[in-house]
Amino acid sequence: xxxxxxxxxxxNFKEYMKSKAKKVxxxxxxxxxxxxxxxxxxxxxxxxxxxxxxxxxxxxxAACELVGGDEAAAIPVACAxxxxxxxxxxxxxxxxxxxxxxxxxxxTNHKAFDEATAILAGDxxxxxxxxxxxxxxxxxxxxxxxxxxxxxxxxxxxEGLVAGQIVDLCSEGKELSLDGLEYxxxxxTSKLLEAAVVCGAIMGGGDDIEIExxxxxxxxxxxxFQVVDDILDVTKSSEELGKTAGKxxxxxxxxxxxxxxxxxxxEFAGELVGKAMEELSCFDALRAAPxxxxxxxxxxxxx
Amino acid sequence: xxxxxxxxxxKTYWTALIKEIDHKLDEAIPVQxxxxxxxxxxxxxxxxxxxxxPPVMCVAACELFGGDRLAAFPTAxxxxxxxxxxxxxxxxxxxxxxxxxxxxxxxxxKFGVDMAILAGDxxxxxxFRHIVSHTSTDHVPETRLxxxxxxxxxxxxxxxxxxxxxxDLEGGPNAVDFVQEKKFGELGQCSAACxxxxxxxxxxxxxxxxxxxxxxxxxYQVVDDILGENTGTEKKVxxxxxxxxxxxxxxxxxxxxxxxxxxxxxxxxxxxRLEKYGDKVLPLYSFVDYAADRGFNLGxxxx
Numbered sequence: 001x002x003x004x005x006x007x008x009x010x011x012n013f014k015e016y017m018k019s020k021a022k023k024v025x026x027x028x029x030x031x032x033x034x035x036x037x038x039x040x041x042x043x044x045x046x047x048x049x050x051x052x053x054x055x056x057x058x059x060x061x062a063a064c065e066l067v068g069g070d071e072a073a074a075i076p077v078a079c080a081x082x083x084x085x086x087x088x089x090x091x092x093x094x095x096x097x098x099x100x101x102x103x104x105x106x107x108t109n110h111k112a113f114d115e116a117t118a119i120l121a122g123d124x125x126x127x128x129x130x131x132x133x134x135x136x137x138x139x140x141x142x143x144x145x146x147x148x149x150x151x152x153x154x155x156x157x158x159e160g161l162v163a164g165q166i167v168d169l170c171s172e173g174k175e176l177s178l179d180g181l182e183y184x185x186x187x188x189t190s191k192l193l194e195a196a197v198v199c200g201a202i203m204g205g206g207d208d209i210e211i212e213x214x215x216x217x218x219x220x221x222x223x224x225f226q227v228v229d230d231i232l233d234v235t236k237s238s239e240e241l242g243k244t245a246g247k248x249x250x251x252x253x254x255x256x257x258x259x260x261x262x263x264x265x266x267e268f269a270g271e272l273v274g275k276a277m278e279e280l281s282c283f284d285a286l287r288a289a290p291x292x293x294x295x296x297x298x299x300x301x302x303x
Numbered sequence: 304x305x306x307x308x309x310x311x312x313x314k315t316y317w318t319a320l321i322k323e324i325d326h327k328l329d330e331a332i333p334v335q336x337x338x339x340x341x342x343x344x345x346x347x348x349x350x351x352x353x354x355x356x357p358p359v360m361c362v363a364a365c366e367l368f369g370g371d372r373l374a375a376f377p378t379a380x381x382x383x384x385x386x387x388x389x390x391x392x393x394x395x396x397x398x399x400x401x402x403x404x405x406x407x408x409x410x411x412x413k414f415g416v417d418m419a420i421l422a423g424d425x426x427x428x429x430x431f432r433h434i435v436s437h438t439s440t441d442h443v444p445e446t447r448l449x450x451x452x453x454x455x456x457x458x459x460x461x462x463x464x465x466x467x468x469x470x471d472l473e474g475g476p477n478a479v480d481f482v483q484e485k486k487f488g489e490l491g492q493c494s495a496a497c498x499x500x501x502x503x504x505x506x507x508x509x510x511x512x513x514x515x516x517x518x519x520x521x522x523y524q525v526v527d528d529i530l531g532e533n534t535g536t537e538k539k540v541x542x543x544x545x546x547x548x549x550x551x552x553x554x555x556x557x558x559x560x561x562x563x564x565x566x567x568x569x570x571x572x573x574x575x576r577l578e579k580y581g582d583k584v585l586p587l588y589s590f591v592d593y594a595a596d597r598g599f600n601l602g603x604x605x606x
Binding site: 143152170 | 336337339340341344385388389392395397398415416417418420421423424425426427428429431432435436444445446448449450452453455456457459460461462465466468469470472473
C-alpha cells in the first residue's frame, strides 16, 4: 500500500507484530501455570496458546502506546481480551452450537478433551480474564481499571458476544437481511475488537476524545474483519485457513459475499478500511503507524 | 458453650434481605433484544424460593464493620449471578445431567443446551460489570471494588468452583472433601470476604471472614446431605450417593454429624475474635446455627 509506506517509511510492521506477539505469548503463558486440577489448566492452555495471530491483544497494546501509555500498563488487559476471545471460540465450537471439529488446524477443545472440560475451561478463562485485569494491572489508577472492566463486561456478555451468538443461532435456516447480518458481526466480532482498542487507550491514559476516536476506528475494523473472513471462506481452502472452509456455503449461512456478491463485498471492505484510517488522521502519523498497518493487515490478510 | 442470644431474629433479618436482593436482581437483568437470552438468565437468577445465602452473608459481613448495605448490594447481586451461572453449567447433560433444580426444570431443560451455556456465559461477566457500574464510589473506594472483582473471579475460576466441578466429574481419592471445599466452601469464603473488603475491614479481619465463610459453606452442604439421607426423599441425594459424592455416602451419617459439629465450632471461633464489634456479629453468628440446625423455614422451598 503506497499511501502507508510513504507516510512512515521507517516502520517495520512485520517486526512489530512479531515482537508484540512474543510479549503477549509470554504473558499468556505466565498467566496460566499448570496447577491442580492439571487437566483443566491443560485445556485452558491448549486453546489459549494454540498460536493465534494475537491481533486483539496487539491492537490493545498499540492503542495504549498511541495515547502515550507504557505497554506494560495494558499487558494484563491485552491478555484478558485474548482469553475472552479464546473462551468464546471454545464454547462456539461445541456440538450444541456450531459443532466444529477443527480450529486453527487442530482438534477443537472438546475434541481434544471432552465437552465438560471444554465448558469449564471456557468459564475459567472468562473469570481469569477479569481477575487478571483487576489484580495484575500496575501503575494505572483504580478508576481507569474499573472503566476498563466495565468495557470488557459489555463486550463479552448479553450485550456483546453472547447476543451475537444467540441471534446467529436463532437465524440459522432463516433469511437474514444485511442489517441482521451486521448485528451478528458487530456483536460477535466488533465489540471485542472495540474493547481491545478502547481498554488499551484507557490503560494508556487517553482522554475521552482520543478514546472515542479509537472506538470508531475499532468499529470499522471489527466489521472489516468479518467481511474479510466471509470473503476468505469462499476464496480459500480449508488447508490455507486452518479451519473448515466453505462451511458458510454448506450451511447456507448469510455472508457478505452471498448478500452483496463477492466483488461488492470486496469494495465494502475497501470502504471500511478507508473509514478506519480516517479516524487515525488526527493522531501523530508515526505513533499511529501500528494501527494504520493493523487495519491494512486485517483488510488484506490471506488467512 | 456459645449460644446465640434470642434477641436476634435471623428469620426476619434474612427474609427482609431476600426481598431487597430479589428486587435488585430483578432490576439488574431487564429484558431487551435478544429476549431469549435475558429470559434464560432471569429464569435461573430469579427462581422462586432461592435462599440467597451468599448475598445475605456478604451483606451481613459488610454491616458487621459498619458498612452500608447499599454499598454491598451490587456485589451481593453479582455473587448470585455467578452462582446461578455455575449451577446452570453444572446441570448440563455433559456435566451432572440434572433435568431439574429446586423442583423446576433446569435451565437447559427449559431453554435448550445452547441457550443454557450462553446464559451462563452472560451471567459471569454481568456480575463483574454490575459491581463496577452499580457500586457508588462515595460508599466504596475503587481499589476495594477491584479487590472484590478479583476475589469473585478467583473463586469461580479454575482453582475454585470450576476445579470443584471438574473433580466432581472426574472422581478420585478424597474427591468428596476437595469437591465440598471447592464447590461450597469457596463461595461462602468469598461471600463473607467480599462483605468485609467493601466495608474496609483489616487484612486480619478479612482472613477471619474467609475462614468463617468457608466453614459455613461446607457446613451448610454437609447438613443438607444429612437431612437428605434422613428423609430419603430427595432424588438428588440418591444420585450423589451412587456416585459417592456426598459426605454421608462416603463417611456415614455419624461421621458427617461430627464433621458438622466441628465446622460449627470453627466458624464461631472465628467470630469470637471479632467480639469488639458487639451485637453486630449476631447475624453472622446466628447464620452458623441456622446452617447447622435449620431452625426455621425460609419461603416455600426449604428442604
